Amino acid sequence: MGRPTKGKRISKIPQYQKFYGENKFQEKIVLLVEEYETIRLIDYLGYSQEECAKEMHIARTSVQSLYSDARRKLARFLIEGIGLVISGGNYQLKEFTNKENIKGDGKMIIAVTYDNGNVGQHFGKTEFFKIYSVEGKNILSQKVIDTDGHGHGALAGYLKKLNVEILICGGLGGGARNALAESGIKIYPGAIGNADRQVEAFLEGNLDYNADIACNHHNHEDGHSCGHNHK
Template identity: 55%
Template sequence: MKIAVTYENGTVFQHFGHTEQFKVYQVEDGRVTGTEILDTNGSGHGALAGFLRDAGVEALICGGLGMGARNALAQAGVTLYAGVTGDADAAVQALLADRLAYGTEANCSHHDGGHDHTHHGDCASHGCGGHCGA
């Protein structure tokens, strides 16, 4: 199984559509057996779900994302764990231990009319470049 995390400087990057890197964890028998960093090469919101699918990713841990991204990930067969903050490695370990705190309503939805900042503070703190209109 492969788990991807939106990634920046060791932490879960907070805006899926603007992530420049994913850290991908290869998991076997409930433990991490390898990792790699994948650059998105400027792929934006629309292409990232396909990027992950093509990389063989089955689950994604991320901060916020909009409904379009959620739908694209669902169509790509990627299980979503959104609203996660903090250390990327710790988040994966928590997921594997069935202890990951994540939100079902973690939105960074400047494309579809709103933005829920309850999971990560203001736009400046989560790296969406102020696109969210906080």
């Protein structure tokens, strides 16, 4: 008797699971949850296939297979106009917490988009970052710096030069996500409130954030807050 296949690790169940095409009478395409996860990590969050494999605790060849199957199903959904359902598969739900990203022994640099003491809600338009040097759960130093005219994608390179490893922010778009991922900076978007309190919450493993928050500056209405985490 063969050994049971170990479930792929996913961070969360998809929020939207059913999509209806124009032809409602044809058989629906079933996208497995772990196939969806490769699309979320690679195409939405900008992970490399190697990073995706590490996140899902599977081999890179498995990621390639899942990702390829997922892309073919999405192509059928778009071209044939039939429905798509995200369901089933062989996976294990990861109870994600930022505790596992805290280095217990080494130092780490955290950046927060900064706006008058609070977490700035527009990453691409932020004029200031607050930079924290931490060790374990202790904040060793902190300072506010000017972005010096950098904007959107250039901000990722700016943070990389400062050796930032963690970014806490409000809203940010897909281009910024990709640039930050390429710079090796982990993001915690959707945070709101006092910047110091959010860093303290992160160090305690209690940061309230929304990994899937998005921001499109061209569609803002007056008073809209990109990073607000509606629950």
